[in-house]
Amino acid sequence: MRRFLIGDRLFEEASSEFRALLPRAYEQGLRPYCQCNEPPVAMYIARLDEQHLVKRMPLTGRNHDPACPSFEPPYDLSGLGPLIGNAIQVDANGRAILKIDFSMTKKGPRAAASRSAGPQESAIRNEPQKLSLRATLHYLWEMGELTEWQPSWTGKRGWGRVRTSLMNAASQMTTRGGQLSDMLFVPEAFHQEDKEAIAARRVTALCGAQASGTGPRKLMIAVAEVKEFIPARVGHRIVVRHLPFPFMLEDQAWKRLNARYETELELWRANDELHLVMIATFGISASGVAAVEEVAMMVVNENWIPLENVHERHLLNRLAGLRRKFVKGLRFNLSHEQPIVSVTLPEQRPCPVAMFIVSAGAGGNYQRALTEMIEARPEMTPWIWYIAEGDMPQLP
Known part of the structure; x- marks a missing residue:
């Protein structure tokens, strides 16, 4: 059981005294310190679905004990x-x-042709100095702890919890001199009985994307679940769940979207249990039309865990069925020609397990990079599934 230091007092995580203290500590901006390691690790208190929870700070996860x-x-x-x-x-x-x-601004009365990252942009997407749109979505997902899964969460992670996790994560981030949560729009889960209050909050949240006056116009970032794509008179409408209006996408951007995200779209269309998550920069015209400037896509399973292919989905299903805690690895800016850990089993003993899936078409450079990655982390036990060799190996 975790223990936290708040001020000069030490608390057990499960104690009623600690649970009662959290709302007051949240209001006062007090910081808990996890005692799992030495020195203790700073954390923060978040409000999630009317509950107060202790969450890790950005980029501090590896400072905690593996247990x-x-x-x-x-x-x-x-x-x-x-x-x-x-x-x-x-x-x-x-x-x-x-x-x-x-870009988070738009010049002129019409946008330059909207773009979604295509194959010709691979050099930019592999540039570590800046986050691509897809990498920003991955970072929000990771910092929102949505890459993690444990059996007790079964049936408890819906869009409402996903939204709260994303907004909490964004509140710990800044970019272009502003707080990311002020630039981020994530639709609230729709409830008929609360539709008027939801609509009022939506109007307030979208103020930053509304056209006003002349000169460069500020854009916002939307993260939403795609419901369907519908042809329009010009371009396509992206219909997302929990919103009464679509996002408009121009013809050339629609073609690039289908080329760049062919795999994601194919996975999503082939299985009704999967969700397609969109991240897009957008603005709202004076007439009230929401238009996409740039867009990226990500497929997640029924538990909102990201996946890249059917093999990862099979592995995630097996681990969930065995009631194993796991953490999904994400690609961020890296191309598919570079290896990443697919899943980590942090509670495996005597060492955490790093699980890799190697596609049938992986070449020598990929294998060398994978070997170097494994050798650089001797504290992790590797598990490798070579797709070309057949069925999934025995799980740890």
Whole structure:
């Protein structure tokens, strides 16, 4: 059981005294310190679904003991590693400062042709100095602890919890001189009985994307679940869940979206249990139309855990069925030609397990990079599934 130091007092996590203290400590901005390691690890208090929870600070997960629930796998096993200290920096208050490679303003009465990252942009997407749009979504997902799964969460992670986790994570981040949560729009889960209050909050949340006056217009970032794509007179409408209006996408951007995210779209269309998550920069015209400027996509399973292919889905299903705690690795800016850990089993003994899936088409460079990655982390036990060799190996 975890213990936390708040002020000069030490508390057991499960104690009624600690639970009663959290709302007051949250209001006062007090910081808990996890006692799992020496020195103790600073954390923060978040409000989630009317509850107050202790959450880890950005980029501190590896400072926790592997047995601690707040432990994160080493960053260099995923696409997060190259970004630390470059695109992502942590200030003295524990807030993450993000350098992004996409525009948050729009010039002129019409946008330049909207774009979604295509194959020709691979050199930019592998640049560690800034976060791509996809990498920003991955970072929000990871810092929101949505890459983690444990059996007790079964049936308890819906869009409402996903939204709260994303907004809490964004509240710990800044970019372009502002707080990311002020630039981020994540639709509230719709409830008929609360529709008027939801609509009022939505109007307030979208103020930053509304066209007003002349000169460059500020954009916002939307993260939402795609419901369907519908052809429009010009371009396509992206219909997302929990919103009464679509996002408009121009023809050329729609073609690039289908080329760049062919795998994600194919996975989503082939299985009704999967969700397609969109991140997009957007603005709202004077007429009230929401138009996408840039967009990226990610597929997640029924538990909102990201996945890249059917093999990862099979592995995630097996681990969930065995009631194993696991952490999903994400690619961020890295291309598919570079290895990352697919899943980590942090509670495995005597050592945490790093699970890799090697596609049938992986070449010599991929294998050499994978070997170097494994050798650099001798404290992790590797588990490798070579797709070309057939069925999934025995799980640890």
